[in-house]
Amino acid sequence: MKSESKLEKILNAGHFAVTGECGPPRGADPEAIRKKAKYLKGMVDMVNVTDNQTAVVRMSSWAGCLILIQEGLEPNYQMVCRDRNRLAMQSDILGAYSLGIKNILCLSGDHQRFGDHPGAKNVYDIDSMNLINMVKTMRDEGRFLSGAEITVPPKMFIGAAANPFGDPFEFRVHRLAKKVAAGADFIQTQCIYNMDKFKKWMAQARDMGLTEKVYILAGVTPMKSLGMARYMKNMVPGMDVPDEIIKRLRGVDKKRQADEGIRICVEQIQELREIDGVAGIHLMAIEWEQRVPEIVESAGLLPRPEV
Amino acid sequence: MIVAERKPISEILDMIKDYHRIMLVGCKGCVTVCNAGGEKEVGILAATLKIARKKEGKELEVAERTLERQCDPEYIEQISDIVDDFEAIISMACSVGPQFLSERYPDALVFPGLNTKFMGGALAHGVWAERCQGCGTCIVHLFGGYCPITRCSKSLLNGPCGGSSNGRCEIDKDIDCVWHLIVEKLTRQGKLSNILSVQPPKDWTTSRDGGPRKVVREDLA
């Protein structure tokens, strides 16, 4: 074991993992997180806590992680390169680990242009690739980026993101390989709607031997409505929503679109499970945590393993 | 070159609202090339300010001078005999100009007439784009001749990020994703291996982050 993470144990034992997501509130109320935690408990093996997602200020990810720990959940500390330099990152990593956070997801982060503080300074001292490598160096060599020794190294399980739908497509698998080389232990992908493209990317990853080196958790997000599907298709850069999804949602009555969205999601999970090299799913039910139990249950993913 | 843009007239008028005798000082360097602060633009600004003040029923006396450069003491010196004749000076150079003028003439009130934008070049007539952030350690050869620090919105050394879409940057459909350009070019040149290993973190000590910078050439100094 490289870390003390529950997710690592589950994956090492060969279980198909299920991870979830929790966006912290735009305020200091811990109940907002506790409420989401109730829906997720026993349904997922680990919960990502987003870090100022879409560049909008929210309660810090590490604080959200601590509240999840109090609720008996295993958190995944998301960290973006947009808001912190290497000093702040390393000290936050030490602090998070000292308080029991054992997983980290290293991200570039959305640019602040569309967030709630577009006038903010754009840090990007290091990028996500360097962040992955920095956490690995801290953990495995017990050294800071500067080379100085760390008294008690943070034994974290290191995650990274991958978007098979970003351009240029042919380079995407190479970027995955770089993240693996940098030290990623697991990957959580962007929401998958275009299965053909995802399968192609997975085939490339298998050909390069990457699925032997890293656990790939396939990202899924249930559509709440036709409007959401359209928004994801047209407004979110790097998101690939095929017309069939739009058509299916348009085909049902407005009141039943949410149920149809859940049904599509469950089918996607079943299809993803069959793909060689997919080690689990990452279920991002955005502000829809209450439907997670139903999705996980219908997809036949319960009960979650005890390790 | 350094690319600059004239400040809005209203802002300039506000800066000089208490003065009646001013001097506009242009520069024949970069800002002449990018049509922001050369002799011609000095003339246009002088006329515009006078007309605006006349509308308010107030007089404005404006002298015009355009120096060879404002980033060299030698040329700054050329106005030493007349500086005291004016209540305010508007420098039409990049921001180096008003600072050098203020340093040389500590009693003068110097205002910047331009906003200094970036180091870049002309893409077409009237269109300029950024190419350099002056990080102090050039690495463009590693990236097919493109600078990801300047041109990637996130300065990624290991891009492209997940937001790259159809060759465009996630922050604006009018901005090229430089990482798309890098990948395409290196693929074409058979040099993709340049970017297949992890590019380590940048040492920013040579950049502004290391503190204000200075170049000393022992052989010249």
Ligand code: SF4
């Ligand atoms: S889309 Fe391209 S240019 Fe824009 S931030 Fe991402 S990698 Fe950089």
